[in-house]
Amino acid sequence: MRKLDYAGAIREATAQEMERDPRVFVYGIGVPTWSSIFGTTKGLPEKFGKERCFDTPISEDAMTGFGLGAAIRGLRPIHIHIRVDFMILATNQLINMVSNYTYSTGGKLKVPLVVRAVIGRGWGQGAQHSKSLFSNFTHIPGLKVIAPTTPSDMKGMLTAAIRDDNPVICFEHRWLYWAEEDVPEEPYEIPLGVGRILRPGKDVTIVGLSWMNVEARLAADILAKRGVSVEIVDPRTLAPLDEDLIVESVKRTGRCIIADCDWVDSGFSAELSARINEKCFGRLKAPVKRIGFAHTPAPTVRELENEFYPNARTVVHAVEDMLGLEAANLDGEDFFSHERRFRGPF
Amino acid sequence: MKDEAIYRRLFRTALLIRLVEERIIDLYPSDKIQSPVHLSIGQEAVAVGVCDGLKPDDLVFATYRSHGFYIAKGGSLDAMFAELYGRKGGVSGGKAGSMHLAAPEVGLMGSSAVVASTIPHAVGAGLSFKRRGASQIAVAVFGDGATEEGVYHESLNFAALMKVPVLFLCEDNGLAVHSHRPARQSYRLTGHAASFGIATRRVEEGWDVLAIRRATLDAAARVRAGEPFVLEIATSRYKEHVGVGEDFHFNYRTSDGVDAWKRRDPLIVDTKLAAALRPEIDREIEAAVAFAEASPAPGRAELLTDVI
Numbered sequence: 001m002r003k004l005d006y007a008g009a010i011r012e013a014t015a016q017e018m019e020r021d022p023r024v025f026v027y028g029i030g031v032p033t034w035s036s037i038f039g040t041t042k043g044l045p046e047k048f049g050k051e052r053c054f055d056t057p058i059s060e061d062a063m064t065g066f067g068l069g070a071a072i073r074g075l076r077p078i079h080i081h082i083r084v085d086f087m088i089l090a091t092n093q094l095i096n097m098v099s100n101y102t103y104s105t106g107g108k109l110k111v112p113l114v115v116r117a118v119i120g121r122g123w124g125q126g127a128q129h130s131k132s133l134f135s136n137f138t139h140i141p142g143l144k145v146i147a148p149t150t151p152s153d154m155k156g157m158l159t160a161a162i163r164d165d166n167p168v169i170c171f172e173h174r175w176l177y178w179a180e181e182d183v184p185e186e187p188y189e190i191p192l193g194v195g196r197i198l199r200p201g202k203d204v205t206i207v208g209l210s211w212m213n214v215e216a217r218l219a220a221d222i223l224a225k226r227g228v229s230v231e232i233v234d235p236r237t238l239a240p241l242d243e244d245l246i247v248e249s250v251k252r253t254g255r256c257i258i259a260d261c262d263w264v265d266s267g268f269s270a271e272l273s274a275r276i277n278e279k280c281f282g283r284l285k286a287p288v289k290r291i292g293f294a295h296t297p298a299p300t301v302r303e304l305e306n307e308f309y310p311n312a313r314t315v316v317h318a319v320e321d322m323l324g325l326e327a328a329n330l331d332g333e334d335f336f337s338h339e340r341r342f343r344g345p346f
Numbered sequence: 347m348k349d350e351a352i353y354r355r356l357f358r359t360a361l362l363i364r365l366v367e368e369r370i371i372d373l374y375p376s377d378k379i380q381s382p383v384h385l386s387i388g389q390e391a392v393a394v395g396v397c398d399g400l401k402p403d404d405l406v407f408a409t410y411r412s413h414g415f416y417i418a419k420g421g422s423l424d425a426m427f428a429e430l431y432g433r434k435g436g437v438s439g440g441k442a443g444s445m446h447l448a449a450p451e452v453g454l455m456g457s458s459a460v461v462a463s464t465i466p467h468a469v470g471a472g473l474s475f476k477r478r479g480a481s482q483i484a485v486a487v488f489g490d491g492a493t494e495e496g497v498y499h500e501s502l503n504f505a506a507l508m509k510v511p512v513l514f515l516c517e518d519n520g521l522a523v524h525s526h527r528p529a530r531q532s533y534r535l536t537g538h539a540a541s542f543g544i545a546t547r548r549v550e551e552g553w554d555v556l557a558i559r560r561a562t563l564d565a566a567a568r569v570r571a572g573e574p575f576v577l578e579i580a581t582s583r584y585k586e587h588v589g590v591g592e593d594f595h596f597n598y599r600t601s602d603g604v605d606a607w608k609r610r611d612p613l614i615v616d617t618k619l620a621a622a623l624r625p626e627i628d629r630e631i632e633a634a635v636a637f638a639e640a641s642p643a644p645g646r647a648e649l650l651t652d653v654i
Contacts (some may be wrong), residue, residue, distance in 0.1 A: 056504065057500065057503055057504055057507065059497075059500035059503065059504060061466070061496060061497045061500060062465075062466040062496075062497045062500030062503075062504060063466070063500070063504070064466070065463065065464075065465070065466025065467050065469070065470065065497065065501070066466045066467075066470040066473070066501075066504065067470060068466070068467050068470060069407070069455075069466060069467035069468060069469060069471040069472075069473075069474075070470035070474050071470070072450075072455065072456075072467070072470075072471070073405075073470070073474035073475075074474065075470075075474050075477070077470075092463060093463065093466070096458070096460050096463060097458065097460075097464075097467075101456065102653070102654070103441055103652045103653055104438060104441060104442045104446040104448060105438055105442065105448045105450060105456065105652075106437070106438030106439040106652060107439075107651065107652035108438070108448070108450050108451070109448070109450055109455070109456070141653050141654075142653050142654055143654075144654065166654045240654075
């Protein structure tokens with residue numbers, strides 16, 4: 001097996017599916033240009049032609065409806081937004097049309113549409129370039145929502161999403177694009193709706209979302225040195241959610257911290273917390289704790305970014321707090337930053 | 347076929363639509379139709395003339411005021427009444443109701459209660475034809491108010507840019523709910539479309555099924571040759587925006603315009619042909635109502651079906 005980064009995993013899954021199925025095509029603002037959505041569509045126009053990999057006007061709303069129209073006619077579009085903040089312009093189509101098209105036609109028409117949206121912080125990206133908005137879409141019946149963390153998960157889940165007959169929104173944290181690990185070369189599917197235990201442990205469960213799994217893993221390494229055993233559960237698919245996997249983990253450890261890279265208020269962490277409380281009430285040794293963005297628009301200045309975004313440090317202190325441990329001195333630890341691009345391994 | 351025979355065929359379909367909607371008006375107080383209805387009474391000639399000018403496998407994407415397009419495209423009357431009744435025998439199992447009528451089996455691909463939302467769907471379907479080299483075309487049906495939505499402009503631009511075979515069909519009844527067109531628009535539709543390089547035509551005789559049919563045949567031929575076209579047809583909404591009554595008493599419009607239209611409306615003027623066709627149509631409608639009455643209601647087993 002060879003190493004592949006997250007962007008490469010997306011590119012490979014897309015190319016393999018385009019190769020396998022001539023109905024698949026990729027489009028969106030800037031998709032075939034040199035910047036190629038962080039390299040995820042690089043080489044596709046050359047290989048498959050501009051009919052199957054094309055640029056669009058800056059018209060997110062119409063281009064989403066266009067995708068729906070193509071999808072119900074048997075094509076399999078992949079629509080890409082370089083920021084989730086731009087996908088909001090397509091909210092009418094996604095929430096009023098795409099999500100209920102199959103329902104409204106009594107199941108006669110399916111919408112095999114994949115919408116990829118880049119989420120997450122960059123460098124001073126601020127209030128309109130760094131949202132996540134998971135819960136805005138998991139709230140809506142009729143949409144599948146995925147947020148793979150590892151390159152191998154991404155390849156298998158994107159493949160499954162493209163083959164799925166229903167609309168799937170795929171959230172990709174931009175810091176993950178550089179993550180590398182062993183990824184099988186042949187096409188494969190990881191079923192949607194199945195979570196994964198990224199790291200087994202016994203003292204506390206951390207349910208991590210997207211990038212926060214990277215921070216949680218670093219936090220778990222730090223805590224392991226002090227004898228604390230952390231289990232990390234990555235739901236991978238947010239809708240439909242693999243609730244059983246999470247519930248079983250929390251029942252085993254009796255403690256749960258939800259680490260989200262999104263706002264806490266009415267966020268996906270609230271949904272997870274509610275379900276865990278409903279299913280694990282008698283087994284919890286401590287209240288469920290949630291970690292996420294501060295309740296303010298995303299700042300641009302670094303000093304405020306450092307306060308706004310949760311990281312491994314936040315996770316370590318949350319675990320310490322839950323277990324009644326003294327706060328460790330983390331001065332010697334090496335944390336992630338944009339300047340020090342994370343490359344894995346997972 | 348001579349114009350007279352075509353006229354008779356189209357008149358029959360238009361009369362069917364009108365009588366179906368008049369039956370809906372009769373039934374409405376019974377609360378058996380448990381959903382808002384937007385009646386197309388006065389606008390039937392547009393749906394009938396356009397659908398007759400299309401080929402059976404051309405696809406139509408429509409609006410919440412689409413009983414006429416459903417029938418003109420050949421949708422089952424039984425399944426339509428059952429749908430309005432919210433019954434399992436409905437065209438979408440009772441889940442669409444009046445506002446989301448769809449019958450993909452006859453080429454009515456969907457309709458939306460959110461203004462302008464189906465316009466880009468027609469562009470996507472049109473591109474699928476182009477990719478396959480098919481001669482089919484897609485038709486986006488919308489009202490004059492929908493052209494104020496951004497997605498209309500976005501769709502025109504992309505269709506022109508990619509040379510997508512889409513017929514943009516504007517039913518201009520001059521009203522957006524209760525607002526008149528001059529209060530809403532700073533542009534002329536045809537001039538605006540021309541700025542995208544899209545050919546246009548406006549038909550003033552929106553009561554004349556034959557004129558609409560001819561205009562559609564011409565426009566569709568151009569679209570089939572590989573370019574979008576904007577066809578605007580003047581028409582008149584006799585009833586209130588939503589519901590089964592009239593709305594002149596709200597004083598936002600007078601009945602003068604509607605009365606002038608009615609004086610030219612063949613369904614009103616051509617009493618002889620209407621009388622000749624009516625008994626058979628009435629029987630058809632009664633059979634459809636009986637079908638709906640007998641169809642069972644969906645229940646818990648259907649609550650979560652067709653979601654994903």
